[in-house]
Amino acid sequence: MMQPQPSARIRELRALLNRYNYEYHVEDAPSVSDAVYDGLFSELKQLEAEHPELVTSDSITQRVGNELKEGFVKVTHSTRMLSLNDVFDVEEVRAWVVRMDKLLPGSKHEFFADIKMDGLACALIYQDGVLVQAVTRGDSFAGEDVTNNVRTIKNVPLRLYETAGFEKLLQGRTEIRGEIVMLKKDFEALNKKRRQNGEPEFANPRNLAAGTIRQLDPRLVAARPLHFRGYDLLRDDPSDVPTNMFAYEALTALGISRNREASVFTSIDDAMKFVDHVGKIRGELPFNTDGLVIKVNDRAQFAQLGVVGKQPRAAVAYKYAAEQATTIVKDIVISIGRTGAATPVAVFDPVVVAGTTVQHASLHNADEIARKDVRIGDTVVIFKAGDIIPQVESVVTELRPKTAEKFEYEKALQEQYPELDFERTGKDVVYRVKGASGDLILKRAVQYYASKGALDIDTLGEKNVVALVDAGLVRDVADIYKLTYEDVIRLDRFADLSARKLILAIADKKQPPLEKFVLGLGIRHVGAQTAIDLANKFQSVDALKTATIEQLEQVDGIGKVVAESIVAWCADEDNLALLDKFTELGVVPYYEQKTGRLSGKSFVVTGTLTSMSRDEAADRIRALGGTFQTSVGKDTTYLVAGGKVGASKLKKAESYGTKIIDEKTLHELLK
Structure with a gap:
């Protein structure tokens, strides 16, 4: 044969x-x-x-391509990837229908409803049936080309499936929009494996999916079980896709996974019955969800109703009421945000709310604390607004300890920030750092993030930072990663070469060492050595931002004050949004265990060094696995004595048995 x-x-x-x-x-x-x-x-x-x-x-x-060396390229979407207006009850849904009826009088609507997935929005572009590009949502107008990584997702077809009746969709350009998710069972299995290996667990499936898809090496992406589920199909000729239900039928015919629960209803009452049904079973779904999407089924009507801002009139996102839990407030700490605003944060025993573990919640301002009368020691009801942000709903006063005292906001400010002055002006409900505008604080934050001790971004010095902030190009630290050559070249300070150098220097720091990134965030009381200790303990930003005060206090050198400062920073909504923005812009800090012949050795440098600065000495010591300290303690191995050393420090070192060495000996150790 x-x-x-x-x-x-x-x-x-x-x-x-x-x-x-x-x-x-x-x-x-x-x-x-x-x-x-x-x-x-x-x-x-x-x-x-x-x-x-x-x-x-x-x-x-x-499926697996080559590692990207220059990062992700921005791509403009064919049509904007819109977001949806949120509704929270049946009356808001009915009001939405009434508004549409006024705009299309006499028209009958079919309603299409599907479960809203909690993942990373992405568009897949097929040309003549072959996958040619995958683009993240980005800012809705433009996203990042992540084709290399999306090709590794096993349920994404590299060529669309051929099914009778849908041949037309295999000709020309077909765009499929959907969510990249990590299914709950895969997420749990991954965390179980990490627990067994003694590695920190990932915080939640959505952040892990988003962080994974922005890895520069597609082999790392392929090693994690991501899943794509489609929710829309676009063609150059809109008549190719007459209804949203047809789009879903076409997704199945073309080989794209989608939610089989999606249905069409002739009345909003029937659609709301579906909403109630999914609300009862959503805990059993394979992925996380916080609600449903309800749309007008007819695509011509959908287009006719148009868009307001960035939300289409013909669709809404129904959000389920947040789950609740009770816990005990252990402390109230105050976080200073990027605008100088002082935000109080309730720290409590970890509790599971809406599927995730939370341990702190914003109390917003002094008036909110007074209105709810939240006190340290109180049992409180916690809920998640929109199933995302934990908040204190109320106090169970019947369980209040007799020793619980009213929280005095101004006294707490003085105790936690003795070196700062605060003011509350006019009708402002927020206390702010006195004499420091939002722009001034932002400029300092960007300068610190780019400084030599932190990310060391060449050419992003004080004057350039001032120019970028004053021009409105940088509104938070993460915005530096959005800068383009075209943005910068328009400013008086920049010529062709300097503009290109700046953009390249910033792009070069998209994958910074974790300890440098943590230091660059400017968390109060977190210096270079503490940042290293935190990186060694938690090994990822996700693990750090969910750390408890108890876990933080287990790190050498971190006491209650520093631990509370870190928890407060990680509870601030602006800071959490900033971390999400870093992720969305492809900033992926990496952890690398520093080992070398100085591992287990700790150094203090005093006096003046002639061959290097103190910061350079610290970097070289840490690179070899050593610890750099600011003052002599019982655990200090070496005191490096430069010029003009005070007798008291030498005496303290001698009393602890610390070995005193000169600069020449330090050089020998660093060779």
């Missing part, structure tokens, strides 16, 4: 494996075992290795 030609066999294997993928990922009804699939896949890989001229970009063997 004659063996088939390699080209024919390759075509047959690709077609069969694509069908098996469709059955597995779309129909959830595989017809063969994993072993059969793996055997055929291995055969295809072998044939392609023997005949590289027959390899095509849409072959399922070609």
Whole structure:
């Protein structure tokens, strides 16, 4: 019997494996075992290795690409990726329908409803059925090209599936929009493995999915179980997709996973019954959700109703009432935000609310504390606004300890920030740092983030920071990563070369060492060594921002004051939004354990060094695994005595048995 030609066999294997993928990922009804699939896949890989001229970009063997060296490229969306207005009860939904009826009098609406997924929005672009590009939502107008990484997601077809009746969608440009999610079972399995390995757990599936898809190395992305679920389909000719339900039917026909619960209803009452049903079962869904999307089904009516701002009139996002839990307030600490505003934060025993563990909540301002009469020691009811931000709803006064005292806001400000003055002017409900405008604080924050001790961003010095902030190009620290050559070249301070150098220098620091990134955030009381200790303990930003005061106090050198400062910073809504923005802009700090011959050794430098600055000495010591301290303690190994050393420090070192060395000996240790 004659063996088939390699080209024919390759075509047959690709077609069969694509069908098996469709059955597995779309129909959830595989017809063969994993072993059969793996055997055929291995055969295809072998044939392609023997005949590289027959390899095509849409072959399922070609999922993992090469590591990106220059970061992600911005891409403008064909049409804006809009967000939706939130509604929270049936009356708001009915009011939405009334508004549409006024704009389209006499028109009847069908309502399309689907479960809203908590993931990273992404657009897949297919040309003649072949995946050519994947773009994140970004700022809704433009996102980042993450094609290299999305190709590694196993349920994303590299070539759309051919189904009778949908052939037209395989011709020309077809854009599929959806969410990249990590399913709950995969997230739990990943965290279980990390616990077994003694690694810090990831905070939640959404942040992990977003952070993963922005890794520069697609091999790292391929190692994590991401999943794509489509929710929209766009064509250059809108008549190709007459209804939202047709779009969903087309997604299935083309091999794209989507939510099978999505349905069409002829009345808003029936749609709301569906909302109630999903509310009862949402804990059993494979992914996290905080609500549903309800749209006008007819796409022509949808377009006719238009857009207000960045929200379409023909769709709303129904958000479920937040889950509640009770816990005890252990402390109230105050965080200073990027505008100088002092925000109180309740710190409490960890409690699970809406599927995630929370341990602090913003109390907003002094008036809010007084209105709710929140006191340290109180039992409080916690809920999540929009299932995202934890807040204190009320106090269970019946359980209040007799020793609980009213919280005196101004006294707490003086105790926690003795070196600062605060003021509250006019009708402002917020106390702010006196004599410091928001712009001034922002300029200092950006300068500190870019400073040599932190991220060391070349050319982003004081004068350039001032120019960028004054021009409105930088409104928070993360905005530096949005800067383009075209933005910068318009400013008087920059010529062609200096503008290019600045953009390249910023891009070069998109993957900073974790300890440098933590230091650059400017968290109160967190210096260089503390940032290193925090990085060594928690090994990721997600783990750090969910750390408890008890966990923080386990880190050498961190006491209650520093721990509370870190918790307060991580509870501030502006700071959390800033961290999310860093992630969205592709800033991915990495952790690397520093080991070397100075591991376990600690140094203090006193006096003047002639061959290097104290900061340079600290960096070189840390690079070899050593610890750099600011003052001599019982655990100090070496006191490096430069010029003009005070006798008291030498005496203190001698009393602790610390070895005193000169600059020459330090050089020997650093070689």
